Amino acid sequence: MSELFSLVGSILEYGPICDHCLGRLFAKRSFGLSNEERGHALRVAHALDANLRFAPYEEGTCFVCSDLFREIDLWACRVADAIADIDHETFVIGTRVPPMMAESEEMLWSDFSLTDPEPLKSEMNREVGKAVGNITNKRGDPKNPEVTVILNIAEEAVEVQIAPVFFYGRYKKLERGIPQTHWDCRACHGAGCDACGGTGKQYPDSVEELIGRPARDLFNAEGMILHGAGREDIDALMIGTGRPFIMEVIAPRKRQVDLPALESAINSSAAGRVEVALSRWSNRREVETLKSHKAHKTYRILVDIEGHTSRDLVEKALEGLNGEVIHQRTPQRVSHRRADLIRKRTVIDIGCLGVEDGRYLIQVVGEAGLYIKELISGDNGRTTPSFSEILGNPARVMTLDVISVEGMPEHGEE
Template identity: 45%
Template sequence: MLDAARALLATGPLCDHCLGRPFAERSFGLGNDERGHGLRVAVALADDDDFQQGAGGDCWVCEGVFERLDEFAERAADVVEDYEFSTYQVGTRVPPLSEENDRLLREDAELATDVGEPLRKELNREVGKRVGRVTGTDVDFERPHVQFLLDVDADSVEATVNSAHVYGRYRKLERDIPQTEWPCSDCRGSGRQGSEPCDTCDGSGYLYPESVEQLTAPVVEDVMEGVDSTFHGAGREDVDALMLGTGRPFVIEVDEPRRRAVDAERLEADINAFAEGNVEVEGLRLCEHTMVERVKELNATKRYRASVEFGGDVTADDLADAVADLDGATIEQYTPNRVDHRRASKTRTRVAHEVTSELEDARHATVEVHGAGGLYIKELISGDEGRTEPSLAGLLGVEATVTALDVLAVEGGEEPFEREEFFLADGRDGADGEDDEE
């Protein structure tokens, strides 16, 4: 080691960081500057020479960047002084010349070019430690609240504020409200056709004036002081369907939030007041970003209640027999006519886990279905001109039409949506709308 240290010192003026960095894998618990200082002392003692301090700002390898560690940390803290955050990560863009010097240092000393650790990695760590001390936050190498980028050559410190997420369940209590914004297709959301207001949307830019997204996400975005927000739902119900019962899981993602420590219970109350009875939410909790994928991808089952009108008279026995045939049946559904314009044309196989019914009169019944995710309920009833087999209409031999559809429950098929590892520790403290199958 002393021979290697002598060879490194012979290359030119070095700071303690750059002298110690080729030995980063030795003596756990020391910083590279401590290693460099120790080697400098050891060489002076072994050679009985006068001790020479590290070159500091005159280092030919890093050109004095390690003299500025505290400055960079302070600048990083200043960039995010208006943001709440508790985790961070620091990345560094090192000048190509400095990286080349770091390689040449080892070559000139006849060391392997990959020995120790790279200059970039040490800068990340040393600035990162200081950022943590200045801001009172913790480093997170997976999904930090804030990611800092130190560009040495440009002499800049930038910050990317990662999004925050709120999980909950919503109930939609009025019909003709889509889940997400539904821009007008005729004016492409502009609200105008030439110089005149769009006739289709009356100049609003939307086919429907409200959506679940518009009644919830803006409130969360406002409370968290974000710049934008995105609504993620566990599938969606038809625009003319209600979402009742236990509600549908959702996550609202807020971009660049200035506030993260929000009171989830108060946020619930704010949303419910804003929605004025059209939509209501419950069970709001701050959650990890991974909850977005879980909400969108977890295999879920759904319970529906459908009001059905028949094209001919149906007896209680006939309805009971037809429902018994559907109960537990495997259903083959070719892409329905109503979504054929935007879904791949293919046959999908889904299970109707449980089907029950109650005949109201010879032409009307209430049918409840507990089905696998992706089961088209309206087509299960109507048959969709033979595209769904078996169907209630096909088994009865009469037309059957869903006149009203309510979703009663959306639950995980094999496990619940609400697993604790997806929620933050502070928990409670702290565009279309057509498919009933998704």
């Protein structure tokens, strides 16, 4: 035991140190004591062991923390004030320690070869967290905090980070010409210019914005991010069963939002353009599942064919595609934003539904990633086999509707 007291004596000779910082150097060598209690006990025991006059710590002189731990209540009040108007039940505290404080305690660890210390920030996080919980009656939760508060010691300020909220549903896009997500103007890259009328946007609206605007208002949030199970072309409709999506609500100051009321607000605001059916609340993990899931999709397309043909010839050409693996080089229309690759995708099912004004209504069930327009046109030989190639006549898609996106989990499996 005298070896421990000798080490304590050497540390005390190193420079003035408070009970918190002294006890924290030996934090893992005992249980049931706070660092302050542990430090005071070591100071007393060292005096007894060395037959010295006990010298208590003089406040205001700690060379490690500058008596930071005398300000626990002050920091707790700062945190409570900062999060008072944020809807939350759980929180966590983090601390940004000034370099000089970090260097001072690390110097002690190194110079005395200490093996059982606790970092200053860990004690600060714990003690301020307990004090905040007492003030706010909220629960500390380091694994799933709804609010994270960073104590910026150097600037005597707190920084608040609000965890996002996620909700899951399906959307229908009922109007052509709307992209799935916001696009910055190609000319000004979002800054605003004459080409975009000062909006900074390539298109006036998007599915993301039409769903996101009313949701942002209800959650009193900073913004929204739409995560879709794939995306349809701008000129395509998304009808039928709708496309699965998860909306990420950024920094919501309100979390207790009624899901049916949210659905109603979105459908009212976006009436005739976008329609949603919301199923449940979601989470970050399910976003990853949504993005990685390769769902089969069903399309209904209206195809115009040049030259003379017949329904029999059309159906025969479609039979040549049924079940085939299609080799598709990145289409010319998206080559400016996607890697130039050759992708292999399967036509699961394809058939003719009828004829409308001399054009053929065709339904396709395709593997995720199958380019439907190029499956029909051939894209100047970049897609093979194609409908045009087999038929022997140039053909192109006039309208494209996505009818269903299959295979997504509907009950939040994790």
